[in-house]
Amino acid sequence: xxxxxxxxxxxxxxxxxxxxxxxxxxxxxxxxxxxxxxxxxxxxxxxxxxxxxxxxxxxxxxxxxx
Amino acid sequence: xxxxxxxxxxxxxxxxxxxxxxxxxxxxxxxxxxxxxxxxxxxxxxxxxxxxxxxxxxxxxxxxxxxxxxxxxxxxxxxxxxxxxxxxxxxxxxxxxxxxxxxxxxxxxxxxxxxxxxxxxxxxxxxxxxxxxxxxxxxxxxxxxxxxxxxxxxxxxxxxxxxxxxxxxxxxxxxxxxxxxxxxxxxxxxxxxxxxxxxxxxxxxxxxxxxxxxxxxxxxxxxxxxxxxxxxxxxxxxxxxxxxxxxxxxxxxxxxxxxxxxxxxxxxxxxxxxxxxxxxxxxxxxxxxxxxxxxxxxxxxxxxxxxxxxxxxxxxxxxxxxxxxxxxxxxxxxxxxxxxxxxxxxxxxxxxxxxxxxxxxxxxxxxxxxxxxxxxxxxxxxxxxxxxxxxxxxxxxxxxxxxxxxxxxxxxxxxxxxxxxxxxxxxxxxxxxxxxxxxxxxxxxxxxxxxxxxxxxxxxxxxxxxxxxxxxxxxxxxxxxxxxxxxxxxxxxxxxxxxxxxxxxxxxxxxxxxxxxxxxxxxxxxxxxxxxxxxxxxxxxxxxxxxxxxxxxxxxxxxx
Ligand SMILES: Cc1cc2nc3c(=O)[nH]c(=O)nc-3n(C[C@H](O)[C@H](O)[C@H](O)COP(=O)(O)OP(=O)(O)OC[C@H]3O[C@@H](n4cnc5c(N)ncnc54)[C@H](O)[C@@H]3O)c2cc1C
Numbered sequence: 122x123x124x125x126x127x128x129x130x131x132x133x134x135x136x137x138x139x140x141x142x143x144x145x146x147x148x149x150x151x152x153x154x155x156x157x158x159x160x161x162x163x164x165x166x167x168x169x170x171x172x173x174x175x176x177x178x179x180x181x182x183x184x185x186x187x
Numbered sequence: 188x189x190x191x192x193x194x195x196x197x198x199x200x201x202x203x204x205x206x207x208x209x210x211x212x213x214x215x216x217x218x219x220x221x222x223x224x225x226x227x228x229x230x231x232x233x234x235x236x237x238x239x240x241x242x243x244x245x246x247x248x249x250x251x252x253x254x255x256x257x258x259x260x261x262x263x264x265x266x267x268x269x270x271x272x273x274x275x276x277x278x279x280x281x282x283x284x285x286x287x288x289x290x291x292x293x294x295x296x297x298x299x300x301x302x303x304x305x306x307x308x309x310x311x312x313x314x315x316x317x318x319x320x321x322x323x324x325x326x327x328x329x330x331x332x333x334x335x336x337x338x339x340x341x342x343x344x345x346x347x348x349x350x351x352x353x354x355x356x357x358x359x360x361x362x363x364x365x366x367x368x369x370x371x372x373x374x375x376x377x378x379x380x381x382x383x384x385x386x387x388x389x390x391x392x393x394x395x396x397x398x399x400x401x402x403x404x405x406x407x408x409x410x411x412x413x414x415x416x417x418x419x420x421x422x423x424x425x426x427x428x429x430x431x432x433x434x435x436x437x438x439x440x441x442x443x444x445x446x447x448x449x450x451x452x453x454x455x456x457x458x459x460x461x462x463x464x465x466x467x468x469x470x471x472x473x474x475x476x477x478x479x480x481x482x483x484x485x486x487x488x489x490x491x492x493x494x495x496x497x498x499x500x501x502x503x504x505x506x507x508x509x510x511x512x513x514x515x516x517x518x519x520x521x522x523x524x525x526x527x528x529x530x531x532x533x534x535x536x537x538x539x540x541x542x543x544x545x546x547x548x549x550x551x552x553x554x555x556x557x558x559x560x561x562x563x564x565x566x567x568x569x570x571x572x573x574x575x576x577x578x579x580x581x582x583x584x585x586x587x588x589x590x591x592x593x594x595x596x597x598x599x600x601x602x603x604x605x606x607x608x609x610x611x612x613x614x615x616x617x618x619x620x621x622x623x624x625x626x627x628x629x630x631x632x633x634x635x636x637x638x639x640x641x642x643x644x645x646x647x648x649x650x651x652x653x654x655x656x657x658x659x660x661x662x663x664x665x666x667x668x669x670x671x672x673x674x675x676x677x678x679x680x681x682x683x684x685x686x687x688x689x690x691x692x693x694x695x696x697x698x699x700x701x702x703x704x705x706x707x708x709x710x711x712x713x714x715x716x717x718x719x720x721x722x723x724x725x726x727x728x729x730x731x732x733x734x735x736x737x738x739x740x741x742x743x744x745x746x747x
Contacts, residue, residue, distance in 0.1 A: 153565075157572035165582040 123172040124179065189469050190399060191429040192314055194246040199335040199355050210349060210360040213239045214525055217367045218338045218350075218376050222253065222313065223493030223510035224369030225320040228330045229267045230518030233641065236525050237329040239361070241352060243337025247317035251397045251470045254310050254425055254433050255408075255504035258298065259595035259620060260511045261305040266641050266719070269323040270305070276319060277311030278426050283408035285577070285589055289415050292578040294407075297592060302700040303623045304634040308592070310406075310427050312397075313507070341366070341379040347488050365521060367490045369510075372477075374495035380486065386479025386549065389500060391560040393474050394436040394447050398457060400466035401430055410589035412559075412574055416459040421559050423502075423589075431469055434460070435501075437559065444473035476500035478553050480545045485538040490517060497545040502555040502590030505548040512595060513541050519641065519717035528671050529741035536603055536742065544596035551591040558588035595620040598720060605714075605723035605736040613706045621719045624701035626678070626694040635676075635701055638694055641717050643673040643737055647691075647728055648702065650709035651680045655688060662730045663691040673714070673737060678707070716740055 130136045143159075144152045164173055204211040215231060217224045220242035228240045256273060264270040281298040284291055297307035324330050339358070340351035348366040352359055368376035377384065409424040411417070420437040427433055436456060438447055446452060453471050480497035484490060493510030517537045523529035561567035576583035598604070598618035605617065615622060624635045639646070645666060649655060655663075655677070666673040667690025675691035678701055685693045696702055705713060705724075714723040714736050723736035738744070 153568050154572055154575075157565075157568045158576055161569070161572055161576055161583060161586070162580075165580075 122175070123169055124175040126179075189250075190467060191431055191469065192312065194249060194314065195318070196245050197334040199245065200333065201354070201356055202331070202333055202336070202359075204361060205354070205356060205359040210362045212347075212362040212364070213237075214363065215239070215365045215367065215521065216241065216348075216350065216361060216363040217369055218242075219368065219370035219493075219495070220317075220321075220332060220334075221248070221369060221371060221493065221510075222317060222320065222507045223495075223514055224367075225317060225324060226263070226267065226511050227367060227369060227492060227514035227518055228332070229269075229320065229323050229327060230514055230641075231522060232324075232327045232329040233267065234518060234522035235329070236522045238331070239363070240324075240330055240332045241336040241338055241350075242332070242334055243353070245334045247321070248313040250314075250472060251312060251395060251433065253313040253316065253501075253504070253507040254427055255308045255508075255592070256311060256316065257504065257508045257593040257595075258303070258305045258307055259593070260508050261309060262620075262623065262636050262719070263511055263515045265304070265637060267323065268326075269319050272319045272322070273311060273316060274305065274309050276315055277309035277428050278406050279306040279309050280406045280408065280426070281307040282405075283410065283589075283592075285584075285587055286409065286411040286414060287574040287578065288413055290578075292574060292587075293584045295584070302625055302698055304625075304636065305623070308408075308504070310425055310433075312427050312431065315428060316507075338370070338375060338379075341376050341489075343380060343487055343489050345487065365488050365490070365525065367492060367517070367521075368495045369493050369514075370495050372494040372498045374491070376489070377481065377491060377495055380489065382481060382486065382491075384479045384481045384496070384498065386477060386498070387553075388475060388477045389556050389560060390440040391475070391556070392438040392440060392442045392444060392447070393476070394438055394442075394453065394456070394471065395474060396434045396436070396453060396457065396471045397427070397469040398432050398434060398461075398466040399430055399469050400432060400461070400464055402432060402461075402464055404432075412570075412589070414460075417456070421589075422460065432466075438473070442473070447473050474501075476556065478549045478556070480542070480549060482542075483538045484513070484541050484545075485534060490521075490534075490537065492517060492541075496541070497549065499548055499552040500556045502559060503548075503552050503592050504590070505552055505593045508593040509544060509548050512544060513537075515718045516541055523671075523741060530743055532742040536601060540596070540598045540601055540603075543598065543600070547596055548593075555588045555590045559590075601722075602742070603716065603722050603740045605732075605739055607724065609724075609726040611706045611711075611724060613704065615705045615713065615721055615724070617721050617723060619721050621713075621715055621721060622701075622704040624704055625697045626701065627681075627697040628692065628694050632697065635694070636719060638676055638692065639715055639719050640674065641719075643671065643717060643740070644715045645673050645675045645728075645733060646678060646701075646705070646713040646715065647675055648678045648696075648705075648707035648709060648711045649683075649685070651683055652709065653683050653685055655685065659728060660688045662728055662733075664689045665730060666690065666733065669734070671737065671741070673733065678702075714740070
């Protein structure tokens with residue numbers, strides 16, 4: 122377990138608000154693009170391949186698919 | 188259509204083998220005189236192994252294919268006596284630039300350090316490249332090159348193969364102890380033996396155009412993602428010799444190849460890109476790219492090399508470059524086995540080492556193709572997000588993939604390596620291709636790789652010593668006298684007045700770069716295979732260790 126899954130954000134409500142605000146006035150397409158940029162920036166900041174893989178596995182879990 | 192080049196047509200010659208009644212037996216037959224077959228023939232001939240080289244055609248590559256010849260290929264060609272010609276005839280480059288929409292997002296340098304003989308790449312049209320190899324072929328004894336001798340049937344046996352060869356005079360048969368198929372992606376030899384090359388075809392099409400123009404572009408690799416002159420697709424520009432420029436336009440899967448090839452379609456496309464520059468069309472073709480390989484590259488006494496063994500998409504310029512490394516890997520091994528100096532087991536490592544290389548090349552080539560041609564909406568979003576970040580942030584430049592350009596494979600897990608006993612840092616691990624460095628000898632300035640040559644070599648570093656211990660001198664002489672000789676290169680720092688010991692040569696590490704690149708301290712030594720890959724290294728010179736490592740590197744039992 123490399124990935125932190127207990128709360129690690131000092132002010133969770135503030136973060137959530139900022140995240141949603143980031144997308145304000147964007148089309149769905151623009152939001153997708155911004156999300157992708159955000160993921161790439163964060164992934165580089167995290168750097169740890171194990172943590173990243175775990176995060177991807179957890180993100181994908183429960184979504185199903187083929 | 189070509190204005191700068193016309194294909195030579197080599198005469199068909201009847202061989203005495205066609206009149207001998209019985210099939211004549213040859214030690215080595217190579218099928219296919221493309222870049223790979225020619226390289227292999229030269230390498231084997233230089234090693235004293237005569238070859239018959241069969242080609243069903245009568246000329247060099249028709250039209251435009253490989254352009255970018257990598258540093259390692261040039262170093263191999265140096266060993267084969269044709270590096271200078273290729274470099275002189277072609278255009279050298281090391282810098283690439285990546286554009287997104289209407290602007291440059293970054294530039295990269297594939298060879299940012301000095302002290303190498305060869306540049307990262309030389310661009311030269313494949314037909315010229317083959318012609319230069321053919322010049323070398325004609326200088327060497329031992330290559331029986333037969334144009335318009337096409338192989339139609341192959342029967343493999345324990346002791347070799349029997350070929351049926353088609354000529355303008357009809358069929359004849361040939362026997363050989365060893366057969367090497369360098370007969371290209373469609374490999375008739377592979378088909379004749381019922382073998383397969385498996386992989387994937389990419390669902391995209393590319394228009395490849397060579398244009399003749401006097402352009403002010405620098406000699407660099409330019410790659411555009413989604414440029415204004417070709418919206419939604421990618422474009423690649425390369426300079427070649429004779430003011431010919433290679434342009435690759437991505438077309439998408441739905442494009443009709445026949446329509447796209449028509450001048451009325453191609454010319455407007457080019458004008459969009461080149462604006463008011465005047466140009467002439469030299470060659471156009473539409474390609475779909477494939478990545479695939481055979482499961483093994485050796486089947487008993489039959490070997491496969493180059494496109495016959497593996498096929499790659501051209502992003503990364505890995506096709507011919509990896510084929511030339513196949514030849515480099517196979518030639519010394521086969522020569523030693525044919526000459527009775529190494530057991531047949533050595534040949535199995537041709538397959539294992541080059542399958543590993545093919546996997547590495549296919550992985551790189553597939554990843555580049557996936558980046559250039561995103562397979563889904565979300566992968567396109569990530570691709571464009573990466574490109575948009577790359578303009579501002581260095582981390583994203585590492586994610587952009589417009590082709591990871593050909594690098595030689597490090598045979599890190601090869602059974603021919605002897606594991607390190609001592610600590611070393613840097614890239615020259617067992618299995619790595621030797622790095623170049625400037626050296627100086629009594630003959631003047633030169634390059635380390637030229638000095639290493641094509642035999643087993645030991646690089647021994649003695650720093651500033653102006654005298655070698657007797658033990659070392661004796662070891663050098665002994666290694667030079669072994670049945671499978673090892674030539675010792677004694678590297679010194681500038682100013683040492685060391686004389687050549689018997690069987691060895693003293694070279695000065697003129698700029699101290701060899702010491703850095705190989706992490707050398709006085710006493711350090713490296714054993715190099717005949718293809719200039721490292722196979723063992725130590726912090727001190729020990730005759731028995733060296734002999735054991737050499738035995739391992741030819742898969743001989745250690746007492747041999
Ligand atoms: C558009 C494009 C761009 C490319 N760019 C690059 C690049 O920049 N750098 C790079 O390294 N690679 C590049 N490549 C790949 C490169 O062209 C090939 O990898 C290379 O030609 C393979 O060489 P080869 O000798 O294995 O096969 P080939 O060049 O295909 O030669 C095979 C030979 O075998 C002969 N032959 C076939 N059948 C028979 C038979 N039955 N009997 C006798 N002879 C036979 C043929 O006449 C031919 O001479 C590119 C390819 C394409 C299509």
